[in-house]
Amino acid sequence: xxxxxxxxxxxxxxxxxxxxxxxxxxxxxxxxxxxxxxxxxxxxxxxxxxxxxxxxxxxxxxxxxxxxxxxxxxxxxxxxxxxxxxxxxxxxxxxxxxxxxxxxxxxxxxxxxxxxxxxxxxxxxxxxxxxxxxxxxxxxxxxxxxxxxxxxxxxxxxxxxxxxxxxxxxxxxxxxxxxxxxxxxxxxxxxxxxxxxxxxxxxxxxxxxxxxxxxxxxxxxxxxxxxxxxxxxxxxxxxxxxxxxxxxxxxxxxxxxxxxxxxxxxxxxxxxxxxxxxxxxxxxxxxxxxxxxxxxxxxxxxxxxxxxxxxxxxxxxxxxxxxxxxxxxxxxxxxxxxxxxxxxxxxxxxxxxxxxxxxxxxxxxxxxxxxxxxxxxxxxxxxxxxxxxxxxxxxxxxxxxxxxxxxxxxxxxxxxxxxxxxxxxxxxxxxxxxxxxxxxxxxxxxxxxxxxxxxxxxxxxxxxxxxxxxxxxxxxxxxxxxxxxxxxxxxxxxxxxxxxxxxxxxxxxxxxxxxxxxxxxxxxxxxxxxxxxxxxxxxxxxxxxxxxxxxxxxxxxxxxxxxxxxxxxxxxxxxxxxxxxxxxxxxxxxxxxxxxxxxxxxxxxxxxxxxxxxxxxxxxxxxxxxxxxxxxxxxxxxxxxxxxxxxxxxxxxxxxxxxxxxxxxxxxxxxxxxxxxxxxxxxxxxxxxxxxxxxxxxxxxxxxxxxxxxxxxxxxxxxxxxxxxxxxxxxxxxxxxxxxxxxxxxxxxxxxxxxxxxxxxxxxxxxxxxxx
Amino acid sequence: xxxxxxxxxxxxxxxxxxxxxxxxxxxxxxxxxxxxxxxxxxxxxxxxxxxxxxxxxxxxxxxxxxxxxxxxxxxxxxxxxxxxxxxxxxxxxxxxxxxxxxxxxxxxxxxxxxxxx
Numbered sequence: 096x097x098x099x100x101x102x103x104x105x106x107x108x109x110x111x112x113x114x115x116x117x118x119x120x121x122x123x124x125x126x127x128x129x130x131x132x133x134x135x136x137x138x139x140x141x142x143x144x145x146x147x148x149x150x151x152x153x154x155x156x157x158x159x160x161x162x163x164x165x166x167x168x169x170x171x172x173x174x175x176x177x178x179x180x181x182x183x184x185x186x187x188x189x190x191x192x193x194x195x196x197x198x199x200x201x202x203x204x205x206x207x208x209x210x211x212x213x214x215x216x217x218x219x220x221x222x223x224x225x226x227x228x229x230x231x232x233x234x235x236x237x238x239x240x241x242x243x244x245x246x247x248x249x250x251x252x253x254x255x256x257x258x259x260x261x262x263x264x265x266x267x268x269x270x271x272x273x274x275x276x277x278x279x280x281x282x283x284x285x286x287x288x289x290x291x292x293x294x295x296x297x298x299x300x301x302x303x304x305x306x307x308x309x310x311x312x313x314x315x316x317x318x319x320x321x322x323x324x325x326x327x328x329x330x331x332x333x334x335x336x337x338x339x340x341x342x343x344x345x346x347x348x349x350x351x352x353x354x355x356x357x358x359x360x361x362x363x364x365x366x367x368x369x370x371x372x373x374x375x376x377x378x379x380x381x382x383x384x385x386x387x388x389x390x391x392x393x394x395x396x397x398x399x400x401x402x403x404x405x406x407x408x409x410x411x412x413x414x415x416x417x418x419x420x421x422x423x424x425x426x427x428x429x430x431x432x433x434x435x436x437x438x439x440x441x442x443x444x445x446x447x448x449x450x451x452x453x454x455x456x457x458x459x460x461x462x463x464x465x466x467x468x469x470x471x472x473x474x475x476x477x478x479x480x481x482x483x484x485x486x487x488x489x490x491x492x493x494x495x496x497x498x499x500x501x502x503x504x505x506x507x508x509x510x511x512x513x514x515x516x517x518x519x520x521x522x523x524x525x526x527x528x529x530x531x532x533x534x535x536x537x538x539x540x541x542x543x544x545x546x547x548x549x550x551x552x553x554x555x556x557x558x559x560x561x562x563x564x565x566x567x568x569x570x571x572x573x574x575x576x577x578x579x580x581x582x583x584x585x586x587x588x589x590x591x592x593x594x595x596x597x598x599x600x601x602x603x604x605x606x607x608x609x610x611x612x613x614x615x616x617x618x619x620x621x622x623x624x625x626x627x628x629x630x631x632x633x634x635x636x637x638x639x640x641x642x643x644x645x646x647x648x649x650x651x652x653x654x655x656x657x658x659x660x661x662x663x664x665x666x667x668x669x670x671x672x673x674x675x676x677x678x679x680x681x682x683x684x685x686x687x688x689x690x691x692x693x694x695x696x697x698x699x700x701x702x703x704x705x706x707x708x709x710x711x712x713x714x715x716x717x718x719x720x721x722x723x724x725x726x727x728x729x730x731x732x733x734x735x736x737x738x739x740x741x742x743x744x745x746x747x748x749x750x751x752x753x754x755x756x757x758x759x760x761x762x763x764x765x766x767x768x769x770x771x772x773x774x775x776x777x778x779x780x781x782x783x784x785x786x787x788x789x790x791x792x793x794x795x796x797x798x799x800x801x802x803x804x805x806x807x808x809x810x811x812x813x814x815x816x817x818x819x820x821x822x823x824x825x826x827x828x829x830x831x832x833x834x835x836x837x838x839x840x841x842x843x844x845x846x847x848x849x850x851x852x853x854x855x856x857x858x859x860x861x862x863x864x865x866x867x
Numbered sequence: 868x869x870x871x872x873x874x875x876x877x878x879x880x881x882x883x884x885x886x887x888x889x890x891x892x893x894x895x896x897x898x899x900x901x902x903x904x905x906x907x908x909x910x911x912x913x914x915x916x917x918x919x920x921x922x923x924x925x926x927x928x929x930x931x932x933x934x935x936x937x938x939x940x941x942x943x944x945x946x947x948x949x950x951x952x953x954x955x956x957x958x959x960x961x962x963x964x965x966x967x968x969x970x971x972x973x974x975x976x977x978x979x980x981x982x983x984x
Contacts, residue, residue, distance in 0.1 A: 660895075660974055661888045668884065691870055699868060706875060710882050713901065719893060726900055729879075733904055736872070741921040741936040742911070748945055749907075752952045756900065759956055763963045774890055782888040790881025793905075797873040797912050805913055810937045814922060818929045826922040826931070826938040831945060842946055849953035856960045 096151040096165040103211025111200040122190035125203045133179035140571045143172050164220040169575025174217035182210045184550035185336040191546035209235035222271035222281040233260040239333040240326045252325035259322040263312030270305035287356035294360040314346025314400045317374040321634035324393040331437030339429040347403045355581035358410040367408025372509045375401025379516035384625040386617045388436045388446040395520045399425045412582040417486030419576050424483035427558045431468035434551035448617045453533025457540040460548050462529035464555035469525025471558040473518040479562040488597045518608030706732035727757040744827045879905030892972035896958050903951040907944045914940040
């Protein structure tokens with residue numbers, strides 16, 4: 096399994112590099128990747144149908160408990176087959192659609208990277224691992240959406256998609272951390288087995304909210320749906336693959352994975368039903384107002400995702416069966432319609448449904464695929480969509496007569512409205528462009544390469560085949576998936592249920608939808624009507640929000656990164672004082688006797704006074720020369736302290752160095768500008784307060800440290816062995832040149848570097864242009 | 868006299884920081900020197916502050932006897948003094964060059980690289 100997941104990444108890395116060697120084989124090699132994977136996953140169907148769960152585990156970061164745990168059960172197999180199956184068709188389609196494109200290998204590489212991330216996502220068992228792949232899908236889809244990177248709109252959509260799905264990814268990461276710390280594991284299998292902890296554990300509410308955030312952003316639920324129509328800026332194969340069949344289903348997959356554990360928690364079911372129900376109705380109705388084929392399809396995709404969320408929210412065995420079947424129904428017909436849209440766009444140069452008519456005359460096979468897909472999306476009997484729609488109504492009708500509001504009625508009504516408008520949208524995209532009278536300007540069009548029209552036709556045939564013989568899917572795919580969700584499988588996929596309420600509802604849907612199709616013509620007027628609401632749409636809110644955020648971060652940056660050294664130092668000091676001060680207050684118990692100051696000898700007092708004078712002069716003088724001399728006095732006073740407290744070496748060094756510094760300063764001084772007081776009273780007072788507080792704090796720290804006492808073990812060792820081992824009598828010198836000789840050598844190197852710096856700065860002669 | 872030295876450490880820190888917070892480049896360097904002295908005193912405080920007991924083994928003996936000042940802080944300070952001299956001399960020369968090029972030592976006038984022409 097690891098190999099299967101990695102192969103896509105490896106292909107994305109290696110194939111573009113070897114392309115120029117084998118230019119003829121380029122397409123073939125790329126197509127072989129998903130095709131091979133699809134075949135490999137297909138061989139797992141029998142084992143999974145028997146109820147086996149295949150696992151593979153490779154150690155990755157064992158210290159953090161993060162391993163590459165992959166699992167194939169019914170649900171992951173369903174998704175894996177969908178990803179690789181539709182992936183194969185999309186790769187084939189791409190070979191013709193993007194033919195001759197300059198950056199074809201790049202496009203394939205992104206697609207392949209995306210496919211591999213998606214596979215990893217559905218096969219991962221741990222939430223942490225899932226998060227990694229989740230982010231990888233966001234990133235690879237960012238490249239794909241923004242593939243036409245010379246267009247501003249593309250770049251914007253790509254960024255929006257990345258921002259929205261990226262936020263969701265953070266949610267998933269947080270959920271993984273919570274699961275790991277509060278529930279002890281991030282394995283999805285273990286989590287769903289311990290449903291009670293998940294539902295009633297300490298952080299369960301937060302966990303559910305985070306899972307929602309991740310799923311709703313990825314699966315484009317209201318109010319996060321707006322990135323999906325924007326993502327239609329991508330080349331059509333991308334829209335087909337990512338934004339109808341795979342990536343947007345990742346959120347649904349996450350919800351399905353959590354459903355065995357969380358189903359029954361009130362927050363879970365209610366929230367999903369409300370969000371899903373609203374999204375599906377809202378998006379289906381919005382599709383009515385659109386005229387761009389891709390936009391219409393984008394909104395129907397959002398609506399379909401709403402349906403899936405809604406069904407997971409209902410959470411009964413029937414509803415989850417419906418969800419699983421509908422995932423496949425939607426993937427087949429939506430991919431077909433997108434591929435068809437791509438062909439129409441490619442050949443006619445427009446996707447405007449108000450302009451496209453009668454294309455069946457020039458591209459019959461395409462028209463056939465489109466009509467079959469539209470019928471499947473409408474849920475006409477004999478199509479796969481019919482089975483899906485039946486199951487949806489069945490699951491909502493289970494609640495008939497439940498509660499004061501009659502929940503079943505509400506749910507069914509929402510589902511009915513959604514289905515009516517979905518049917519309309521399907522007809523507008525799948526039937527309208529091909530029916531009626533063809534405008535003359537399309538008459539010299541011709542059928543594109545079979546590489547383009549065969550993939551949608553294959554999908555359309557599948558729409559019919561699964562509809563006629565649903566048993567094909569039942570035991571191999573749907574039942575094991577249902578088992579993975581914790582339900583006993585019951586034979587439910589039937590083409591004909593007899594005359595009952597469900598059939599009646601299907602009939603009503605068909606009749607109403609067809610009526611709407613004939614009554615409402617897509618037009619620019621309708622689209623303009625919708626635009627009047629644009630100022631309160633979530634997209635506008637998001638844009639304004641991100642604009643405000645940018646303003647805020649600009650202000651923030653300008654405030655802290657202001658370019659004034661002293662404000663940086665000031666900020667560091669304030670924070671440091673606050674941190675240390677808050678830690679110290681109360682924690683230090685000082686035992687200081689002020690009266691010891693009275694026992695100072697006369698020379699100590701003399702030095703102290705000298706030091707104070709030196710410091711005062713240095714800080715307050717108006718003359719630079721005086722300041723430097725004051726600095727020298729300070730150095731000499733400290734030198735005297737060293738003499739009195741038994742540090743002759745220090746005294747000598749300090750004396751020499753201080754003298755040298757003063758001389759150097761004085762030598763340089765005469766070329767310097769006037770010594771001015773540049774700051775005003777207020778900032779000087781402020782700096783005094785901060786500097787004094789910090790100095791006072793340091794005195795306290797010093798006293799506390801002295802009271803703590805020092806460990807003299809090392810010193811004793813050096814003192815005892817200075818002569819015995821190193822034959823030296825001055826212990827400080829022995830430490831420097833013998834015990835720690837290497838350190839001293841490095842120190843000399845540092846001084847050497849400084850000397851080279853000084854020398855070259857002195858010798859440097861800047862020419863005029865360099866100065867500028 | 869721990870208390871005395873601790874107080875002077877604080878004063879040197881305060882004075883050094885105050886000078887660093889000025890706008891003049893010269894004051895900044897003077898501030899660094901003062902701060903460096905403060906640090907040296909702080910390290911010195913960690914020794915035992917013995918009067919008349921330098922860490923030197925007497926002529927006649929092979930090991931040190933009686934109370935003696937801790938040699939390790941002294942070794943550290945010695946290193947620190949020398950290194951800070953390297954830093955200071957480099958800073959002073961840099962200051963000189965800076966003034967030659969931009970004709971000011973006001974930090975507020977040289978806080979961007981692209982304004983002077």
